[in-house]
Amino acid sequence: MKKAVEAIRISKSFLLTTHRNPDGDAIGSELALAMALWKMGKTATIKNLHAVPGNLMFLPYVNKIHQTCKVGECYDIAVLIDCENLERCGNIFSSENYKTALINIDHHISNQNGSDYDIVNSCSSSTAEMVYRIIKELDVEIDKEISTCLFTGIFADTGGFRYSNSTPAAFEIASELMNYNIDPLEISLNLYESKSFQSQKLLGLVLNNLEISNDNKISWLTLTKDFFKKTGTSPSDAEGFINFAREIKSVEVALMFREIGESKVKVSFRSKGSINVAEIAKNFGGGGHKNAAGCVMDGSMKEVQDMVIGSIKIPVSEN
Ligand SMILES: [Mn+2]
Incomplete structure (x- = not known):
């Protein structure tokens, strides 16, 4: 993680992507990391194969997420988020789309690793928890928007803190995220009570x-x-x-x-x-x-x- 953070610091442009049929952890993690990179003055573009599901459209900057089946541009770094391999993101990019490194941030036990920087921890409640740690390591100040996205990721992947991955760390981070004036009820209503x-x-x-x-x-x-x-x-x-x-x-x-x-x-x-x-x-x-x-x-x-x-x-x- 320290090496990945160093690589992030010295790079300028980033491509962020996640798995097919993205969920709250996927979208929340992408947005939180993109916002942190923007705060550092970097260019970060989110491109996914599939559209953001309706119940996540409340997230800040969600309209910045692009949908594509093939990335055309080249970036310094590509970041694969909450996604065990390139196939799971729909192969929307390849090594031609990044100059220096591929970073893999994930908590799937089946993650196939093999990127330049694998930040993979299957004991982590969510990818959002890992993005939280990366943002801390990058020394970027967390704000209400970032906090909302990270909380959404943790909340979604733990099923509202009901599943076995509701670890002490998940509760601790969620508790810290509460300090940024976020609205957990709004997040919960959007995630679980917005059915048609x-x-x-x-x-x-x-x-x-x-x-x-x-x-x-x-x-x-x-x-x-x-x-x-x-x-x-x-x-x-x-x-x-x-x-x-x-x-x-x-x-x-x-x-x-x-x-x-x-x-x-x-x-x-x-x-x-x-x-x-x-x-x-x-x-x-x-x-x-x-x-x-x-x-x-x-x-x-x-x-x-x-x-x-x-x-x-x-x-x-x-x-
Ligand atoms: Mn996840």
Whole structure:
């Protein structure tokens, strides 16, 4: 991190990008770092493959984020944020788009490293927590806008401080960020209570088809393209639905299967306890965290479900 910070200090222009379907941690971390770089008098441009989801449009300077499938310009440094590899950001840039270094700031256990400066810590609650440390190291003064973005990142990735990554450090940093007059209620309402009526109707359809394994430990949701058509919604409206499977008391692994093509299915994984779903997702070409992961698989819905559910082995508990 010290070396990366040194490289940042002596560079002028930065490209910042993050993963497909960006979430609160991805966008919050990008914006916070960009604002810190601007404060240092540097040029920082944020370019992502996908648009910012509606529930994050309240963030400061969110209109500065560009959407592109290919970066044209060349910068001194490219920064990959909350993203385990170039594929996850949609390969929107390559080594031709930066002169001196690629910096990788991430907390995914499956991060593939290999950049010039890998700042990767899978024990960190969020990438926002890591960006907070970098900003401190850069000696940039945190303000209300930066604080709002960092808090949003930590709050989003810890599920509002409910998940196992709600570490003492996450609480401590959040507490410090509160000193900058931010509005956690506004952040919470935007993140978790800004759904559309159609999105709730979609949830109704999906919950109607909720399933559970014989031992009650695996529960899964199925989303077909048909559901989106019926309710006039898009996949971003299904964000967080998997939690309804996860919230069942006996469930240890929750899954969401979403049809994305003729015979392509996106699988999301969540676990509550010791089951490492990143390992399971990795077997199918995906990745993520111990308690939250994903992959994309070829095959019909039925084939993919049988393959994935059949591969999950949950040990019988001793008590
Ligand atoms: Mn994250």
